[in-house]
Amino acid sequence: MTIATIPAISEADVRIERRLCELATCDSASIWEAQDELSSAIAEAGMHFEGRAYPVCLRPLAIDRGLANHLSATAEAVIKLLDVAAELYCYNEDVQDLFPAYKHFRHWITSLPKYRPLVTICRLDGLFGSDGYYKIIETNTEAPGGVIQNGLAAKIWRRIPNPLTHGLSLDVSKQPFAKDPNxxxxxxxxxxxxxxxxxxxxxxxxxxxxxxxxxxxxxxxxxxxxxxxxxxxxxxxxxxxxxxxxxxxxxxxxxxxxxxxxxxxxxxxxxxxxxxxxxxxxxxxxxxxxxxCVLSDKAILALLSDDRFSSNFNAEQIQLIARHIPWTRLVRDEVTTDPQRRRIELISYIQKNKTDLVLKPSNATRGEHVLVGRLTCSELWEEHIDRAARHPYVVQEYVAPGELTALHLSSRSIKKMAYGIDCYVFGGRLAGFQSRASLDPVMNVGRSGILLPIAFD
Known part of the structure; x- marks a missing residue:
């Protein structure tokens, strides 16, 4: 598989961004009227997020087909990596040590079914790094949200008159779960x-x-x-x-x-x-x-990004990891390597480089206790390093999210927001995309985030 950097922003998305900013100053009523129609249609279809409104934004994220194909190939290749990682966990004690929370029922989770890929349903969450490559920051191989509702939402979004996309030819139906939510x-x-x-x-x-x-x-x-x-x-x-x-x-x-x-x-x-x-x-x-458990735990990225385990992957997979898996380590008192492969004392490195790092509980969901170093005071940062001794955490290199203008639904305001692109994979094949955007640096629908339909330019 040829892997190349591809711009994350399409020409159509630039036009949408410009039109949204123009309408926000001269005719914001037309935007919110269309947004309210969309939100009502979403609610009438029975979609919700744990009883709350399903926050689908009128503004789509438009990507070109080249980027869509690139993301699809990357996501499908990562699913194959996870099969290798699962086998490693079953017999390699150093790998097992990355996942201490599951030690007492390891005998249940290491009894692997024969079919492959092991991960039938998942959502890979990602951002674009400063090197231009798509970076997968979480694997979500347990039971990710949006597996049906995002396809339904895309179909509803397509039929709502939209002042932001007037004159543009955008297609959401090329995604399998948007073409057929079933x-x-x-x-x-x-x-x-x-x-x-x-x-x-x-x-x-x-x-x-x-x-x-x-x-x-x-x-x-x-x-x-x-x-x-x-x-x-x-x-x-x-x-x-x-x-x-x-x-x-x-x-x-x-x-x-x-x-x-x-x-x-x-x-x-x-x-x-x-x-x-x-x-x-x-x-x-x-x-x-x-x-x-294991493949959904954030420490799975520590397994993939650590050179100690690279001999278990072929040359193409090693290249895939280098470009698409950010440097990640389980937080513990050890000597390891930094993103430039220099040997470091990990705890000291985390203390001295918080601007370039993120701390995350290894198996928490919905952004719980995630700290972005550059946005966190030193006292709280140190507190969470200490907390990691009792509750497994990972440290990950910071990947700055992109920014776009979108409708922040809960405050009914138009704001610059951080965004990412997530890939749904069913049965080893790409099923569709979603984009989450948020004022919070930790993008999550449970933390007042919104969902942008993905449309192909």
């Missing part, structure tokens, strides 16, 4: 057949104590529309029997889709039957538990 459900059905050789008859979305209900209704209804008996279950409602995994009514379950936080499972004994069923393939789990 492609997510079809991938679940296909993955089950690939794993079992049988037709899927029963399925469950599994969560924990009512947390993470986003999109669950769309997933269950999509499965039912495909002729599959589907339901939402709590992880404590299932048990393992001689017949397989069953619910409280002793009805067998063929496939489970995990919509939960693995940290909750780590701290409970209610999940033993469930974990055993997944590990022994008595039920097909999408994604398997090594994806839920």
């Amino acid at each position: 492609c997510f459900v079809r991938e679940l059905v296909s993955a089950y057949h690939a794993a079992s050789g049988s037709e899927l008859k029963t399925a469950a979305v599994v969560n924990f104590r009512g947390r993470y209900t986003n999109e669950v209704d769309f997933i269950i209804n999509g499965l039912k529309d495909a002729g599959i008996k589907a339901k939402l279950l709590d992880i404590g409602e299932v048990k393992l029997t001689y017949a397989g995994l069953v619910d409280k009514n002793d009805e067998c379950i063929d496939l489970v889709y995990n919509k939960l936080d693995p940290r909750d499972v780590i701290d409970t004994y209610d999940a033993d039957d469930y974990l055993e069923a997944c590990a022994t393939q008595r039920v097909v789990s999408i994604n398997p538990w090594i994806s839920q």
Whole structure:
């Protein structure tokens, strides 16, 4: 695969940016009228983010097809890297030491299914680095949001009259999940057949104590529309029997889709039957538990970016890692190498170079406790370095986000915002894109971020 730097901004996006700024000064009412129509249509379609409005912005991010193809090839190649990383975790103790939180149920997560890729559904979150390459800063291989709603939102956005894109020929439908939002459900059905050789008859979305209900209704209804008996279950409602995994009514379950936080499972004994069923393939789990835990943990980027493990990857994969995986390390008192491959004392390096670094809990979600060094006071930075001794953190090189003008929905204002581009991959193939934008340097919909539809120029 030839990998080259590609500009992140298209000519169409420059025109959209200019038009938004012009209308903001002379006719902002027309923008907000169209935005309100879009927001109402999104709400009427039943889309939400954990009960709150699904924050889809009228302003799209327009990218050209060259960039779309580049991102697609990069994302699909990274999924193959994760297969190698999973195998490494199963037998390499140095790799296992990067993921201390999962030590006591390692025997469950190292029982790998035979199918590949291991990661059936994921979203790779990224930014463009100063070197022009797309940088993947999180892997999201557990149960990422937006797998159905973003496709539906793109279709709704396309039909709303939009003063920002008047005269432009933009296409959202080339993305598989925008062309057909049911492609997510079809991938679940296909993955089950690939794993079992049988037709899927029963399925469950599994969560924990009512947390993470986003999109669950769309997933269950999509499965039912495909002729599959589907339901939402709590992880404590299932048990393992001689017949397989069953619910409280002793009805067998063929496939489970995990919509939960693995940290909750780590701290409970209610999940033993469930974990055993997944590990022994008595039920097909999408994604398997090594994806839920290890491959989704931010320390996976420490594995990929550390030269200690590079001999496990081929030359093309090493080039891919060098260009698209930012320098990352598990925070601990050790000697390692910095982004220029110079030997360093890691803790001292983090203390002295906070302007160029980001600290993140290794397995937290939705931007929890993420600190951008250049925006953090020294006292708080030191506090989080100490915290890392008790709660695993990673340190990552800072990748500055791009900036664009967008509609900040909660404040009903037009602002310069940071943005990134995320890639959805289903069954090893690109399914679509999303762009998140935020006033907060940590871009997350749960932190007042917004979603920009991705359109091809």
